[in-house]
Amino acid sequence: MNYLNQLNRFNRVAREIVDLENEKIIILRRQLGWNNPMNSYSDNEFKTRFRLSKESAINFLSFIIEDLKRTSKRGLPVPPLYEFLIVLRFYANDSFQIVSGDLVNISQPSISRSVKRVSRAIAKLKSKFISMPLNDEIDSVQQEFAAIAGFPGVVGAIDGTHIKILAPGVQNRERFRDRKNNISLNIQVVCDAKQLITNIVSRWPGSVHDSRIFNNSELCAKFENKEIRGWLLGDNGYPNRSYILTPLIHANTMAEKRYNKSHCKTRNIIERLFGQWKRRFPCINTCLNTKLSTTLTITIAVAVLWNFTKLRNDNFIENNNYENCIESSENSFPDTSSGNAIRRRLIETHFSNMSNN
Numbered sequence: 001m002n003y004l005n006q007l008n009r010f011n012r013v014a015r016e017i018v019d020l021e022n023e024k025i026i027i028l029r030r031q032l033g034w035n036n037p038m039n040s041y042s043d044n045e046f047k048t049r050f051r052l053s054k055e056s057a058i059n060f061l062s063f064i065i066e067d068l069k070r071t072s073k074r075g076l077p078v079p080p081l082y083e084f085l086i087v088l089r090f091y092a093n094d095s096f097q098i099v100s101g102d103l104v105n106i107s108q109p110s111i112s113r114s115v116k117r118v119s120r121a122i123a124k125l126k127s128k129f130i131s132m133p134l135n136d137e138i139d140s141v142q143q144e145f146a147a148i149a150g151f152p153g154v155v156g157a158i159d160g161t162h163i164k165i166l167a168p169g170v171q172n173r174e175r176f177r178d179r180k181n182n183i184s185l186n187i188q189v190v191c192d193a194k195q196l197i198t199n200i201v202s203r204w205p206g207s208v209h210d211s212r213i214f215n216n217s218e219l220c221a222k223f224e225n226k227e228i229r230g231w232l233l234g235d236n237g238y239p240n241r242s243y244i245l246t247p248l249i250h251a252n253t254m255a256e257k258r259y260n261k262s263h264c265k266t267r268n269i270i271e272r273l274f275g276q277w278k279r280r281f282p283c284i285n286t287c288l289n290t291k292l293s294t295t296l297t298i299t300i301a302v303a304v305l306w307n308f309t310k311l312r313n314d315n316f317i318e319n320n321n322y323e324n325c326i327e328s329s330e331n332s333f334p335d336t337s338s339g340n341a342i343r344r345r346l347i348e349t350h351f352s353n354m355s356n357n
Helices: 003-032 043-050 054-068 080-091 096-103 108-123 135-149 210-215 218-224 254-280 292-311 337-351
Strands: 154-164 184-191 197-205 231-233
Touching (some): 043 054, 054 292, 080 096, 080 108, 096 108, 154 197, 154 254, 184 254, 184 292, 197 292, 231 254, 254 292
Parallel strands (some): 154 231
Antiparallel strands (some): 184 197
């Protein structure tokens, strides 16, 4: 992953872009009363409203500037910087009214179109910012996971999270109704030990089980074909396989208890990720009131932005409500014999010799 090299390459270009954008906004301010949030808010006020620092916002704009440029000269087109900030404000609230109130003189339909345009431009960067570790990166990823609680060979923690959405029509409503009776999407996410999202699947209704989503994913096929070396850690919503290790439902020996404890502490990284991700971008924590196609794009866009901010160490207030590891009482799908054999061998060879600390 050459994320940091890409970011450094765009630093100089980003400054040139923002200078040009400021000139456009000065003109629009005179004509429509628009204020430039880059100048009107302090650093802390800006980050509270837009979830990125000013420097991060400028840098990220350089990745999508070409997609946001308008070819039409009709009317007064919104400058790319301003349009990007409008959408960041939406991600931070999921409210067209709040965005309109803060940025003035922009209609709700215009904001809606901007959300669609900018989200699509951000989501196009998925392959640049979201990917499973390559062969030469796997060893370091496994070492980082092992440092958490001594669990060896882990390349990712996997789980699903539900995002509430606007009901997509009467006929499809029940397909999206989840076990908590909400209308939602079930988003599959894999992360590494640094809480970078390394895989995301955003297309399944809330009624679909985590295991089915994984079984039908490209990631599953890669593990089946042994294209990825190592294990995923999942909860009991997944079957125990040769490449997905789940907790023991009944841990009797000390080695089995050590295995479960280490598994829980290591996999907890993705529970914390969900809490912090949704706190940073509240639009995915409340209810996305956009068309389904736009909603799917938004979930990918905020995942891209999450990784971008993590790579830049652009931190935000963390949510500590996801510290406990809660497991299902029973497996939803049967374990495989090969998975059980690998788990048993790992318990006997590694966790039987592991200290209780």
